[in-house]
Amino acid sequence: MRFIDEVYELYRGHFNGDEEDITAVVVGILAEQSRDDLLDLVEEMDEEELFHMLATYMIEVMKRKVAMEDEHFPTSIMH
Structure with missing residues (x-):
């Protein structure tokens, strides 16, 4: 770009x-x-740049959502 x-x-x-x-x-x-x-x-942007931009954005948003969920609902460790 x-x-x-x-x-x-x-x-x-x-x-x-x-x-x-x-x-x-x-x-x-x-x-x-x-x-x-x-x-x-x-x-x-060409099609590939647009794809990579959206993929990167969506991946980062999903990571944040998972991290926020983990903070609110930590998984318990079973022994």
């Missing part, structure tokens, strides 16, 4: 491989975008 390539080039020297750095940059950039801007980015 051209947008990601541009962001990467802009911040290339600032990333040290730490996921938190990457997350902070991405969240900061996305927070500045309007809904229409975000939809334009999606429109530029």
